[in-house]
Amino acid sequence: MKLSQTGLGTIKLNHIDEKYPGQSILLQTGQLVQYGAGLFGYHSIPLLVKRKVEKIIIETLNKYGCIEVLLPTLQPDIIWKNSGRYDHYIQDETMLITKSNKGTFCLAPTGEEAMLEFAREKLKSYKNLPVTYYQIGEKFRNEIRTRGYLLRGKAFVMLDAYSFDINEQEMTKSYENIKKAFLEIFEKIGIKIIPVVANNGAMGGKKSEEFMLISKQGEDKILYDEKTQIGLNTEILEKENYQQYLKEEYGIEDISNFKEIRTMELGHIFQLGTRYSEMMNGKFINQEGKEALYEMGCYGIGVSRIVAALYEENLITDEKWGPCGFSLPKTIAPYFIQIIPKMENQERQKQANEIYTTLKKEGIEVILDDRENISIGSKMKDCKILGTPYMIILGDKAQENKIELENVKTGEKQILTIEEILKMFK
Numbered sequence: 001m002k003l004s005q006t007g008l009g010t011i012k013l014n015h016i017d018e019k020y021p022g023q024s025i026l027l028q029t030g031q032l033v034q035y036g037a038g039l040f041g042y043h044s045i046p047l048l049v050k051r052k053v054e055k056i057i058i059e060t061l062n063k064y065g066c067i068e069v070l071l072p073t074l075q076p077d078i079i080w081k082n083s084g085r086y087d088h089y090i091q092d093e094t095m096l097i098t099k100s101n102k103g104t105f106c107l108a109p110t111g112e113e114a115m116l117e118f119a120r121e122k123l124k125s126y127k128n129l130p131v132t133y134y135q136i137g138e139k140f141r142n143e144i145r146t147r148g149y150l151l152r153g154k155a156f157v158m159l160d161a162y163s164f165d166i167n168e169q170e171m172t173k174s175y176e177n178i179k180k181a182f183l184e185i186f187e188k189i190g191i192k193i194i195p196v197v198a199n200n201g202a203m204g205g206k207k208s209e210e211f212m213l214i215s216k217q218g219e220d221k222i223l224y225d226e227k228t229q230i231g232l233n234t235e236i237l238e239k240e241n242y243q244q245y246l247k248e249e250y251g252i253e254d255i256s257n258f259k260e261i262r263t264m265e266l267g268h269i270f271q272l273g274t275r276y277s278e279m280m281n282g283k284f285i286n287q288e289g290k291e292a293l294y295e296m297g298c299y300g301i302g303v304s305r306i307v308a309a310l311y312e313e314n315l316i317t318d319e320k321w322g323p324c325g326f327s328l329p330k331t332i333a334p335y336f337i338q339i340i341p342k343m344e345n346q347e348r349q350k351q352a353n354e355i356y357t358t359l360k361k362e363g364i365e366v367i368l369d370d371r372e373n374i375s376i377g378s379k380m381k382d383c384k385i386l387g388t389p390y391m392i393i394l395g396d397k398a399q400e401n402k403i404e405l406e407n408v409k410t411g412e413k414q415i416l417t418i419e420e421i422l423k424m425f426k
């Protein structure tokens with residue numbers, strides 16, 4: 001990518017939001033564009049971060065035997081009325097609706113109803129089960145109190161998955177399979193997650209767990225035992241006979257060592273049982289030739305929330321200026337190297353283009369900062385703002401055959417040949 005083609009210019013950071021400095025930097029530098037409360041557009045770099053997150057999710061869920069599908073976000077109101085949730089969403093003004101001469105349609109805040117409609121015609125026999133369908137797409141909720149930019153918006157990208165099984169025992173197996181997949185996803189992304197015992201709430205069902213990141217930006221408070229690394233949502237303590245529930249479902253007998261910490265929810269999994277299949281007549285023919293209800297589970301990861309968390313958790317802070325950029329994990333960074341030439345020097349400009357072409361040819365993601373009338377110092381600051389892990393600086397003193405490669409996060413420098421750089425990143 002050539003920076004001159006992106007429209008991104010050098011902007012001096014001012015009045016950074018102290019609570020959400022990472023996303024504040026993205027907004028000030030035009031990497032995020034706000035269209036209204038809770039509505040954001042992505043420029044190239046954060047968009048590629050989002051796509052890398054999605055790629056990890058897709059590859060991991062496919063590995064665990066899940067099937068990717070894509071359902072419409074705009075849905076007829078009848079499927080929500082069939083589940084009994086339409087009135088609830090309308091009364092609390094969560095759901096966005098549109099009316100036409102063809103009827104009333106809803107912008108989906110979640111996907112249980114649509115997925116059950118999708119599965120009903122395909123999973124008619126026990127021979128078709130078990131199966132877990134998943135999709136990644138945009139959802140819409142009319143959040144009255146949007147906050148945290150991408151952390152709680154009206155439109156957001158999420159992974160939602162749904163398992164269908166013949167009985168409760170098999171549903172539990174699917175639930176544990178997805179839990180294992182989720183833990184692997186977060187590890188690959190580079191986020192340390194705590195699985196937290198949670199309350200099913202309005203979703204219903206028997207059991208649920210949240211995937212929490214310890215974060216000062218989090219809205220949630222949980223009880224956490226550092227020794228066992230087990231977390232509890234404080235809402236679970238409002239449950240009747242919670243002590244018996246914790247013992248039977250999670251083997252937790254004593255919570256005296258648990259301490260309160262602030263966290264950010266990035267994922268949630270539920271054992272739904274037959275709640276939705278019963279309301280929406282979701283049935284299959286079992287081994288005895290009789291009709292039976294699907295035992296379901298549902299599983300979600302907030303993709304746009306993960307993007308926000310990655311930027312907030314990987315800030316670079318200057319002792320003098322404060323938050324000044326990012327050092328994104330290598331698995332997530334869209335580009336590995338940023339080439340910064342002195343554009344007034346024709347020889348260095350030519351050298352930069354040759355290095356850029358060589359790296360691209362070898363499949364190494366690279367940015368060429370070919371913007372004119374901008375100092376090398378300003379370009380180096382912009383490299384941090386874009387979250388590129390390494391930079392190559394080509395000033396007047398640069399050598400023809402030796403290249404200075406700098407680690408943006410640590411400041412460590414190496415003098416290498418182009419062949420050594422290729423070997424290092426390939």
